[in-house]
Amino acid sequence: MSKKAGKKRRPRDVDACDVTRDRVRAHFLDGQTGPWARKLGAEPSPSTDAASSSDAVPSTAASSSTSSKTEMTVAPGPAGPDYSVPSSIDIVADPVLHAIATRRSISKLDPQTPNDADLRELIHAVSSVADHKGLKPWRFIIIRGHDRIRLGEALDEAGNVQRKAGEINEKPLRAELLLALVASPQDNPKVPEWEQHATAAGAGHLLELALWQAGWGVMWRSGNLTNEPAVRRLHRLKESELLMGWLYIGAVPERYRQRLSNSTRPLPDPEQFLDTL
Ligand SMILES: Cc1cc2nc3c(=O)[nH]c(=O)nc-3n(C[C@H](O)[C@H](O)[C@H](O)COP(=O)(O)O)c2cc1C
Numbered sequence: 137m138s139k140k141a142g143k144k145r146r147p148r149d150v151d152a153c154d155v156t157r158d159r160v161r162a163h164f165l166d167g168q169t170g171p172w173a174r175k176l177g178a179e180p181s182p183s184t185d186a187a188s189s190s191d192a193v194p195s196t197a198a199s200s201s202t203s204s205k206t207e208m209t210v211a212p213g214p215a216g217p218d219y220s221v222p223s224s225i226d227i228v229a230d231p232v233l234h235a236i237a238t239r240r241s242i243s244k245l246d247p248q249t250p251n252d253a254d255l256r257e258l259i260h261a262v263s264s265v266a267d268h269k270g271l272k273p274w275r276f277i278i279i280r281g282h283d284r285i286r287l288g289e290a291l292d293e294a295g296n297v298q299r300k301a302g303e304i305n306e307k308p309l310r311a312e313l314l315l316a317l318v319a320s321p322q323d324n325p326k327v328p329e330w331e332q333h334a335t336a337a338g339a340g341h342l343l344e345l346a347l348w349q350a351g352w353g354v355m356w357r358s359g360n361l362t363n364e365p366a367v368r369r370l371h372r373l374k375e376s377e378l379l380m381g382w383l384y385i386g387a388v389p390e391r392y393r394q395r396l397s398n399s400t401r402p403l404p405d406p407e408q409f410l411d412t413l
């Protein structure tokens with residue numbers, strides 16, 4: 137690939153392009169992403185109307201409070217880019233590519249969090265992760281409230297940290313909600329363990345992105361103590377399982393949101409990630 141082959145701008149109306157950029161920027165940075173997507177999803181369209189009765193697709197809003205066992209069918213949305221044919225690639229205008237390209241980890245989070253129904257909804261979505269033989273070798277554990285203090289105690293035990301009376305390990309308190317990601321591989325003659333770990337990591341990355349897209353801040357954290365016995369015990373891991381860290385989740389602080397809206401982080405040159413045999 138030549139150095140210049142990365143992002144090509146087609147010769148078209150620059151004003152229109154700027155309008156698109158502003159619209160997409162506003163969309164992704166105003167914290168309204170979730171409601172926006174729900175409203176759009178709720179709008180009638182010829183394709184979803186036609187599928188009305190037995191094979192009707194529940195809207196995201198309609199299915200939000202159902203149990204985690206709920207099966208959900210998701211049809212193509214009523215609006216947005218046409219993905220039916222290979223087409224031009226536009227990181228700004230395409231909402232999926234835009235979310236991927238602009239995602240950032242947020243280390244300092246405000247206390248609001250998605251509720252468990254929202255988490256289920258997002259986990260529904262990320263279960264599309266590439267998964268050899270569909271083994272679903274991953275799971276998440278919700279950690280809120282006092283459970284975060286228990287996590288701090290387990291980390292202290294693992295790290296052999298002694299604290300003065302009344303002092304606690306505050307690291308897990310950096311967010312109100314932590315989601316532990318567990319790789320949970322199964323014995324399968326066709327799918328080695330490393331592939332299943334890759335799928336679990338993919339689920340974690342997709343969930344980070346899905347949360348970001350839904351307007352939440354996330355930071356994936358782990359560390360050398362993550363799979364020490366005391367920490368594994370707290371998460372009740374099976375021998376075969378691997379703890380892959382925790383997604384720290386919360387609201388994006390307003391000051392950070394403003395910074396985001398004024399800055400863009402340049403993406404690295406794709407050449408460095410590409411080669412041929
Ligand atoms: C499995 C995994 C574990 C991570 N653990 C930590 C961690 O313990 N501490 C940390 O500062 N960043 C950790 N990171 C990196 C951050 O999540 C984040 O990606 C990094 O700060 C770069 O920010 P960005 O995501 O905005 O590019 C981890 C990332 C992954 C994928």
